Each structure stands twice: as structure tokens, then as C-alpha cells.
Amino acid sequence: MPRRSWVHRVSKGWAAATLTAVAPSLFFWVIWTLTGDYGSRSYLSMSSGSCLGWDIYDQVSPWAYPVKAVPLFSYGGAPLIVLGFAGWYLSVRRGRAGLGRIIGRCVAVVLLVLDLPLFLLPTLDAALGPACEAMWGPPELLSRQIGWGLYDCLPPILVLLAVRAPRHAYIRRGPVVRTAAGVLAVTAVVLLPAASAPPGKVSAQWELGCPGFGDDTVPRVNAAEKDFLCAVRDHDHRYGSGLERWDGVSDQDVLAQGRHLCALATRHGGDTGARAVQEAPQASLAIVLPSLCPAVASARQSEEDRWQAESDASVAREERACAAHPRHRPKIRPVRQRRATLWTAFWTIEGWEDGYEGNPPDLVKDLVGSGRGALAIWAADEAGSACVTVESYTRRPPLEVRGWDEVVEVGYESPTGSLQLGGGEGPTLKGLTVRGAGSYRVRVHLRGRKLVYQVAYPPDGAVELLVQVFPGKAKKPVVYR
Known part of the structure; x- marks a missing residue:
């Protein structure tokens, strides 16, 4: 391959890596410009026990996050990629292509060290079973975490492909391979960032028709689910101060976590005091679970009936005395x-x-x-x-x-x-x-x-x-x- 063509091809590889790195930031900037919503949502994540992936993440994140906060690693590492491209280009211009490849590989390795754990660690815990998978939060959040971690690995991989040693003969790929590569690239750049957009609707009190508010305009939510959402979002004052840390979690995720906790409690006879329920990541939902979970509601009613019977018996004894x-x-x-x-x-x-x-x-x-x-x-x-x-x-x-x-x-x-x-x-x-x-x-x-x-x-x-x-x-x- 002629030197000029090779340099042009490698430069396009660096440009693709830069565009891939900066694409999510551009995507969210466009969303914010059009809607005023940057797409951020808060999630409650609670953990108990020990899982390999989460334990490694817990040890690595204290030093990884300060490093990633350095401006050089902002926008998905785009500034570092641009700096690496400049080093590679100057090396090639001086006839030191080997040094340029070393610079490119160093850039890729640094980004992979920072980004690969965000893909590998949750994937590892997901493979270890539901208990470890739950350490990372709701299933939807875990899927986005894995997808986002995979996407963050694309820019350094593109850099490695760009700086690989040139072939002596150009081998044209078939149409199937070229089409598959194009589809994967478009999916990575467009669909994965979109998956990190606002995960679901957080209904307002007037939409849910909570006691004293609105007229229930939320579709596809039955009465039990509505009562559960109202209680979680502190719109039902029977539960005092409510569960404020769940306020920013979408209706879909709250209901999914409630059903998961309901299934766990049902296996223990509806007892929310069971150890497995108390140690579950969603354990804070137990206080409002009766509105969603018949087994828990039945167990609570039985407990209240038992307590009332004991109270009535005590009153009767006192009155007889x-x-x-x-x-x-x-x-x-x-x-x-x-x-x-x-x-x-x-x-x-x-x-x-x-x-x-x-x-x-x-x-x-x-x-x-x-x-x-x-x-x-x-x-x-x-x-x-x-x-x-x-x-x-x-x-x-x-x-x-x-x-x-x-x-x-x-x-x-x-x-x-x-x-x-x-x-x-x-x-x-x-x-x-x-x-x-x-x-x-x-x-x-x-x-x-x-x-x-x-x-x-x-x-x-x-x-x-x-x-x-x-x-x-x-x-x-x-x-x-």
C-alpha cells in the first residue's frame, strides 16, 4: 500500500475513534438543547454480602473516578485520543512509524484500563447469579451499565486497529463483512447512547391519582401498582416520610423491583422480616409492599389480627381483674x-x-x-x-x-x-x-x-x-x- 494511502487510512481510524468517544456527549447535548432534560436519573442501589465483580469495583472505583475526572479523559477520552494522534502523526512524518504505533497502543491501553472494568465486572456478577446481579441495581440499570461499558471500549479498540502494522497486500472484504461492520458501527454510535437516555417515566402525583391529587391519568397501571407507586413516592401519607431515595427511579423500575421483592417474600410466606428479604437490595420497599404483593398483605393482616386478638384478650383480663x-x-x-x-x-x-x-x-x-x-x-x-x-x-x-x-x-x-x-x-x-x-x-x-x-x-x-x-x-x- 502506498505510504500516503496508508497514512490516510490510519488517520481515518483515529478520527473514527475520536468521533465514537465524543458521540455520547454530543447526543446528550442535543437532547438537552431540544428538551431541556439532560437525561440524568437517580437510582437507589443497596448491597449486602460479597460478589467478586462488585468487590473489585468497590476497590477500584475510589482511584479510577478521580483519574477519569482529569480533563484529558473527558468526553470519553477524546482529548487523549487527539493528543495520541498528534504524537503518532509527528512520529510518522519523521519516519518513526514504530514509535507512532507505540504511542497509539499506549493511548488504547490507558483507556481500556479505565473503561474495561465497567463492562467486565458487572458482566462477571451477572454470570455468577441473581444475588450478585442484584448488587448492581435494577436489571434495566445493569443492562445499561454493561452496554455502556462495552461502548466505552470501542474508541481504544479503533485506535488499536488504526495503528496496526500495514499489510503488504490489500485484501478486500466481502459485502457481508462490510455490511456487518457498518451495522455494528452505527448501532454502537447511535443505539447505545440512546439506551442511556431517560430510562422511563417518573409519574407525578396528579398523574397517578394519589390520595388528594389528580384523577389517575397514567395508562397501563392497575390499582395495586398505583397504590404502590404512590406509597413509594411519599404521596400516601400512611407511611410517614416515604421512600425519598426512590423518587427519581422510573415507574417501570420501581414496579420491577417491587415484584422481585414480592416474589422473594412470597417464598418466605409473605414475611418481610425474613433474612433473605431484609438483605435484598430492594429491602427498603418492604414497608410499602402490601399494596403490591398479596402474600405480604395477607401476612400483615394476619399479624395485625393476631396482635388485635392479644390486645383484646389483655383488655378483657384487666377488666375482669x-x-x-x-x-x-x-x-x-x-x-x-x-x-x-x-x-x-x-x-x-x-x-x-x-x-x-x-x-x-x-x-x-x-x-x-x-x-x-x-x-x-x-x-x-x-x-x-x-x-x-x-x-x-x-x-x-x-x-x-x-x-x-x-x-x-x-x-x-x-x-x-x-x-x-x-x-x-x-x-x-x-x-x-x-x-x-x-x-x-x-x-x-x-x-x-x-x-x-x-x-x-x-x-x-x-x-x-x-x-x-x-x-x-x-x-x-x-x-x-
């Missing part, structure tokens, strides 16, 4: 006497009047406290129940201290005459202030506190309270026992 206590026999007849089992999760049961709910008052002797329209009575060591008897009088009842461990009386100002007493669970006892708005005294009798503090699990009905409410203008609290 309280009912077994002898009724209080007052020394004078009250206007009303009521008994109830009341529960609390924050130490006290509360008394309040409409419009005066707020912070509970401080307790006197850690038993009873009062404020205008507010009352608080100790009932449990943080969480528990108490057997409560409430008596309302039109006049002061005789003092009773026998049989009670503690007796404290405080003043109470009723702004509306509608004082009611209740806990976190159980009935609400109303009509405690029989003379309407005005000044009252509240006398509280307690027994069982010592037992509650002495044992971790006190017996049912351990705490008994007698609350007497009667008119009185005195404000100062009185401790009788």
Missing part, C-alpha cells in the same frame, strides 16, 4: 358513681374540658395535679392500666384514708362545668362536676403503686384509684397520706 375488686362503699351517697378500667401510655390519665386541652399540670406528690380546665392523675409506671372509681358530690364527703396508700386533695377550677376523665384507651367518664362551672376540690386515693414499682410485670388490676369531685373554694393542695 378490676371488676373483681370490691365496690367502694361511700359514707354519704354520691350523685354519681362510675367504675372503669383506664389505660395510659404516659404515666397519667387526663381530665379536660372542651377548649382547655393542653399540657397536663404538674402533680402534687406525684399523684394528682390540676389547672384551669385540666386535670392529671398518676395511673401507671409509664404504660399500663388502673381500676378507677369516680364519685361526684354536691357537698364535701367524709375523709377516708384507711386501706389507701396515698391520699391527696387539690383545688380545681371548672370553666365550663363539663369535666371528663379518660386514658389513652377505655371509656371516657363524663359529668364529674355536678354544679356546672365553678370551683371544686378533687380528692384522689391510690393503692398499688409500690407493687407496680417492685415487679417488672405487675398483676392485672394492681393499681386502684378512687377520685372524688365536690364543690369547694379552697385552692391549696392537702396531702392526707
Whole structure:
């Protein structure tokens, strides 16, 4: 082959390598110019366990990414290729074609060292099985990772082909070979960058028709899938703060990962607490999985039913224990006497009047406290129940201290005459202030506190309270026992 023709052919090879390297950046620049969307999307990738490809990538990436951030390696390594071409051309002009080939091969090797792992490592883990494949994220993301890594290897391969030693005789390739090469080149330059474009639609809340938003205009999404997407994207407030890290993941990928996790949970009886489910890369979707996965929904419902049955049984035991206590026999007849089992999760049961709910008052002797329209009575060591008897009088009842461990009386100002007493669970006892708005005294009798503090699990009905409410203008609290 004449020297001039050989140089021209090699130059075209360098030009093809440069164009291939810079093509993705040009493609996305055109997309951004036309649509204002650069095509970037965020993915949540979580990993557990150990896989060879991912472990190597984890070790290599800390130094590979800073190197690739050098301007010489930007635009797919195009600046390095152009610099290598200049070195090759000058070497050939000076009659040192061998040095030019060395320069070209060095450029190719550097780019392959940086880019080949991005193709080989995920391909290796994909071959090792689903568990290792999942380390790289959703299947669609893994496919794009492998395709993109393969594409990045094309420029250095073109450089190697360009600087190979010239043949003494030109061998014309057949039409089939030339056509296949052309198709592969077009596919690499056009289709692979397009595959890295926005991977799918991320539907807005009004499109999904999430509770309180829009009218459900997203096609090909059934009710279960819509509820699942709404929950993932934090549009369903039943799940609190939601799963914000999945917000940028396309509907298609979110649903695919949800179905994958559903299949895994189904194999474990719908139990999202199973170790295999908890260690899955998509494990953060487990909290919203019932809307998409019947097996998980059934398991959750069974768990809720079991918990409710246990709670109902506990309530029934407490009520039977309280009912077994002898009724209080007052020394004078009250206007009303009521008994109830009341529960609390924050130490006290509360008394309040409409419009005066707020912070509970401080307790006197850690038993009873009062404020205008507010009352608080100790009932449990943080969480528990108490057997409560409430008596309302039109006049002061005789003092009773026998049989009670503690007796404290405080003043109470009723702004509306509608004082009611209740806990976190159980009935609400109303009509405690029989003379309407005005000044009252509240006398509280307690027994069982010592037992509650002495044992971790006190017996049912351990705490008994007698609350007497009667008119009185005195404000100062009185401790009788």
C-alpha cells in the first residue's frame, strides 16, 4: 500500500475513534438543547454480602473516578485520543512509524484500563447469579451499565486497529463483512447512547391519582401498582416520610423491583422480616409492599389480627381483674358513681374540658395535679392500666384514708362545668362536676403503686384509684397520706 494511502487510512481510524468517544456527549447535548432534560436519573442501589465483580469495583472505583475526572479523559477520552494522534502523526512524518504505533497502543491501553472494568465486572456478577446481579441495581440499570461499558471500549479498540502494522497486500472484504461492520458501527454510535437516555417515566402525583391529587391519568397501571407507586413516592401519607431515595427511579423500575421483592417474600410466606428479604437490595420497599404483593398483605393482616386478638384478650383480663375488686362503699351517697378500667401510655390519665386541652399540670406528690380546665392523675409506671372509681358530690364527703396508700386533695377550677376523665384507651367518664362551672376540690386515693414499682410485670388490676369531685373554694393542695 502506498505510504500516503496508508497514512490516510490510519488517520481515518483515529478520527473514527475520536468521533465514537465524543458521540455520547454530543447526543446528550442535543437532547438537552431540544428538551431541556439532560437525561440524568437517580437510582437507589443497596448491597449486602460479597460478589467478586462488585468487590473489585468497590476497590477500584475510589482511584479510577478521580483519574477519569482529569480533563484529558473527558468526553470519553477524546482529548487523549487527539493528543495520541498528534504524537503518532509527528512520529510518522519523521519516519518513526514504530514509535507512532507505540504511542497509539499506549493511548488504547490507558483507556481500556479505565473503561474495561465497567463492562467486565458487572458482566462477571451477572454470570455468577441473581444475588450478585442484584448488587448492581435494577436489571434495566445493569443492562445499561454493561452496554455502556462495552461502548466505552470501542474508541481504544479503533485506535488499536488504526495503528496496526500495514499489510503488504490489500485484501478486500466481502459485502457481508462490510455490511456487518457498518451495522455494528452505527448501532454502537447511535443505539447505545440512546439506551442511556431517560430510562422511563417518573409519574407525578396528579398523574397517578394519589390520595388528594389528580384523577389517575397514567395508562397501563392497575390499582395495586398505583397504590404502590404512590406509597413509594411519599404521596400516601400512611407511611410517614416515604421512600425519598426512590423518587427519581422510573415507574417501570420501581414496579420491577417491587415484584422481585414480592416474589422473594412470597417464598418466605409473605414475611418481610425474613433474612433473605431484609438483605435484598430492594429491602427498603418492604414497608410499602402490601399494596403490591398479596402474600405480604395477607401476612400483615394476619399479624395485625393476631396482635388485635392479644390486645383484646389483655383488655378483657384487666377488666375482669378490676371488676373483681370490691365496690367502694361511700359514707354519704354520691350523685354519681362510675367504675372503669383506664389505660395510659404516659404515666397519667387526663381530665379536660372542651377548649382547655393542653399540657397536663404538674402533680402534687406525684399523684394528682390540676389547672384551669385540666386535670392529671398518676395511673401507671409509664404504660399500663388502673381500676378507677369516680364519685361526684354536691357537698364535701367524709375523709377516708384507711386501706389507701396515698391520699391527696387539690383545688380545681371548672370553666365550663363539663369535666371528663379518660386514658389513652377505655371509656371516657363524663359529668364529674355536678354544679356546672365553678370551683371544686378533687380528692384522689391510690393503692398499688409500690407493687407496680417492685415487679417488672405487675398483676392485672394492681393499681386502684378512687377520685372524688365536690364543690369547694379552697385552692391549696392537702396531702392526707
